[in-house]
Amino acid sequence: MGMTISQKILADHSGLDHVNPGELIQADIDIALANDITLPLAIRPFIEAGGKRVFDKGKVVVVLDHFNPAKDIDSATMLSVSRSFAQDMGLVNFFDVGEMGIEHALLPEKGLVGPGDLVIGADSHTCTYGALSAFATGVGSTDFAAAALTGKCWFKVPETIKFVLNGELQPWVSGKDIILAIIGQIGVDGALYKSMEFAGGAIPSLTISDRLTIANMAIEAGAKNGIFPFDDITQEYCQDRVQRPMRVFETDADAEFCDVMEFNLSCLEPVVAMPFLPENVRPVSEVKNVRVDQVVIGSCTNGRIEDLRVAARILKGNRIAKDVRLIVFPATPNIMLQAISEGLIQDIMESGGAVSTPTCGPCLGGHMGILAKGERAISTTNRNFVGRMGHPESEVVLSSPAVAAASAITGFITNPSDIMAM
Numbered sequence: 001m002g003m004t005i006s007q008k009i010l011a012d013h014s015g016l017d018h019v020n021p022g023e024l025i026q027a028d029i030d031i032a033l034a035n036d037i038t039l040p041l042a043i044r045p046f047i048e049a050g051g052k053r054v055f056d057k058g059k060v061v062v063v064l065d066h067f068n069p070a071k072d073i074d075s076a077t078m079l080s081v082s083r084s085f086a087q088d089m090g091l092v093n094f095f096d097v098g099e100m101g102i103e104h105a106l107l108p109e110k111g112l113v114g115p116g117d118l119v120i121g122a123d124s125h126t127c128t129y130g131a132l133s134a135f136a137t138g139v140g141s142t143d144f145a146a147a148a149l150t151g152k153c154w155f156k157v158p159e160t161i162k163f164v165l166n167g168e169l170q171p172w173v174s175g176k177d178i179i180l181a182i183i184g185q186i187g188v189d190g191a192l193y194k195s196m197e198f199a200g201g202a203i204p205s206l207t208i209s210d211r212l213t214i215a216n217m218a219i220e221a222g223a224k225n226g227i228f229p230f231d232d233i234t235q236e237y238c239q240d241r242v243q244r245p246m247r248v249f250e251t252d253a254d255a256e257f258c259d260v261m262e263f264n265l266s267c268l269e270p271v272v273a274m275p276f277l278p279e280n281v282r283p284v285s286e287v288k289n290v291r292v293d294q295v296v297i298g299s300c301t302n303g304r305i306e307d308l309r310v311a312a313r314i315l316k317g318n319r320i321a322k323d324v325r326l327i328v329f330p331a332t333p334n335i336m337l338q339a340i341s342e343g344l345i346q347d348i349m350e351s352g353g354a355v356s357t358p359t360c361g362p363c364l365g366g367h368m369g370i371l372a373k374g375e376r377a378i379s380t381t382n383r384n385f386v387g388r389m390g391h392p393e394s395e396v397v398l399s400s401p402a403v404a405a406a407s408a409i410t411g412f413i414t415n416p417s418d419i420m421a422m
Contacts, residue, residue: 002252004160005227006195009135009249013118021159021258029059030117032147035103036064036075038122039082041141046149054089055151061093061112062086063103066360068096071367101332101358104128104216104300108208109332114238115230116247120144120153125300125382127218130227131211133234133248137225158224159258161191164200167266172416174310175210176302176380176400179217180271182263184281192222194258197251199229202265208237209306216301217382220278270415272378273398276386284403284415294377295320295408296389297401298329298356299363302380305335305342307401312344314405314416315351321411326353327369329361353408362389371396378407 003011003018011019013027034042039062054060064082067075086094093112100106104125107113113129119136120126122144129136139153147153163182183190196218198211206214211228218226228234230248238246272287274280297303297311308330320326328348330336336358339345345355362369363381371377371390376397379389384396397413406416 001256002254004195004197004251004255005133005229005249006135006160006197006225007157009116009118010155010157012247012249019157021157023157024154025157026152026154027118028151029120029147029153031059031061031113031119032144033061033063033103033107033119033121033123033126034144035062035066035123036068036078036082037066038141038144039085040078042122042145042148043081043085045142046145049145049149051145051149054091054148057090058092059151060089060091060148061107062091063095063106064100065102065358066364067366068100068359069357099333101335102300102303102360105303105331105335108132108212109241109334111238111241111243114242114244114246115234116249120147124219125216127223127225128212128216128300130215130218130225131208132238133228133230135225135227138219158193158195160195160197162257162260163196163198164260164262165198165202165265166200166262167202167264169205169265170269172270172402173265173268174400174402175206175213177268177271178210178265179214180273180278180281180398181268183217183221183278184271184273186221188220188277188279189222191218193224196221196223196226198226203229204231204233207306208233209304212304213301217278220382270400270403272403272413273384275384275395275397278382278384278398284413287413290397290413291376291411292324292378292397292407292413293375294325294327294369294371295404296327296329296362296369296377296379296381297404298331299360299381300331301382302401303329303331303335305338307380308335308339308344309342311401311405312347314402314419315353315409316347318351318409318419320352320408324408324411326351326408327362328353328355330355330358332358365389378404378413380404
C-alpha cells in the first residue's frame with residue numbers, strides 16, 4: 001500500500017521506509033516554534049529536563065507576536081522572560097518589535113519553512129505551513145520544550161481525508177470561503193486527528209495566500225495537519241526564500257484515504273461563520289440585517305498583502321459606517337511596508353480605518369480591539385468561540401477580507417458584490 005504526502009514526510013524524518021496510520025513514531029524535526037505565550041510555559045520543563053542549550057540554534061524559532069508591544073505588566077513580564085531565554089540560548093531566529101510579525105505569516109515569508117519539512121509549534125495554527133507541502137502541527141509547551149532540547153518529537157501517524165477541489169472561484173470568493181465551507185460541512189470535529197490533504201483541478205488556481213488560509217484553519221476542523229501538494233505555485237513562492245534543498249513528496253496512486261470528499265468551487269459564494277463555532281457557516285446572501293460594531297482585518301489567517309489589496313480595493317473611495325470601528329493588522333513588517341508603497345494603507349485610513357503594527361491583537365482577546373458586552377465584530381481571524389475577542393456576551397463573525405471590508409462600509413454583514421455594484 002502506498003503512502004500520502006504526510007505519511008512520507010513522517011517516514012522520512014523517522015528513518016523508516018513506511019509508516020501506517022495509528023503507528024507511533026519518533027521523528028527528527030526541522031523547526032520548533034514558540035511565542036511569547038507558550039515559550040514561558042516551556043522554560044521550566046526545559047530546565048528540569050537538564051536543558052542548558054537547544055539542539056540547534058537555527059531551528060528553534062521564537063516570535064513575540066501575541067501581546068507585543070506589551071499591553072500590561074503581565075505581558076511585559078512574559079516578553080522579558082522570552083527575550084532572556086532567546087538571548088541565553090543564542091537563537092538565530094528570534095523576532096521582537098520591529099522585526100516580528102505574526103508568526104505563521106513571518107516564517108513562510110522568511111523562508112524558515114518549506115516543502116518536505118516537519119515542523120512543530122507551540123501554537124495550534126502551526127498547521128498553516130502545510131500550504132507549502134510541509135507537515136506542520138501544533139503541540140503543547142512541554143512537547144516544544146522536549147523538541148527544543150532533543151530535536152525530536154513523538155507522533156501518531158494520522159489517517160488522511162482527501163478533499164478534492166474542482167471548479168472555478170467566483171468573484172470575491174477566496175481561500176477563507178473555501179475552508180469555512182468545508183468546516184461548515186464536516187464540523188469542528190470532522191477531521192479529528194486526521195490529515196486534511198487537498199487535491200483536485202482547482203488547486204493550480206489557488207494562490208499561496210489562499211492555501212495558507214486554508215491550511216491555517218485545518219485545526220478548526222480538529223485536524224492534525226492540512227497539506228497541499230507541491231506544484232509550480234509552491235516552487236515559485238519558495239525558490240527565492242528557502243535557502244536549502246527542498247524535499248518534494250507526492251501521494252502515491254494507491255495511497256489509502258479514510259474518506260474522500262469533493263467540493264465544486266464554482267457553486268461557492270462568499271460565506272460567514274456565525275457565532276459561536278467556525279462550523280456555523282451561512283452564505284452571506286442569507287444573512288440579513290446583522291449589525292456589526294467592529295471590523296478586524298488581519299491575523300495569521302488573513303493579514304497578507306493579498307488580503308490588504310482586496311480590502312483596500314473595496315474601501316477605496318468609500319467611508320466606513322458611523323459607529324463602526326475598522327482595525328487592520330498587516331501580518332508582518334514587510335507586508336506593511338509593501339502596503340504603504342502600494343497606497344493601500346492610505347486607502348484604508350482615508351476610509352476611516354485604523355492600522356496597527358503587526359501583532360495578533362484582538363484575535364485571541366489579547367489587546368488593541370477587545371469587545372465589550374453586547375458588541376459584535378466581523379473578523380478575518382479563525383475562531384469565534386464564546387468570549388474569543390473579549391466579553392463573554394460579545395460575538396465574533398468570521399469572514400474573508402472582502403466581506404469584512406464591505407461590512408465596514410455598510411455597518412451590516414454585506415456581500416462585497418453589493419458594494420462594488422454601487
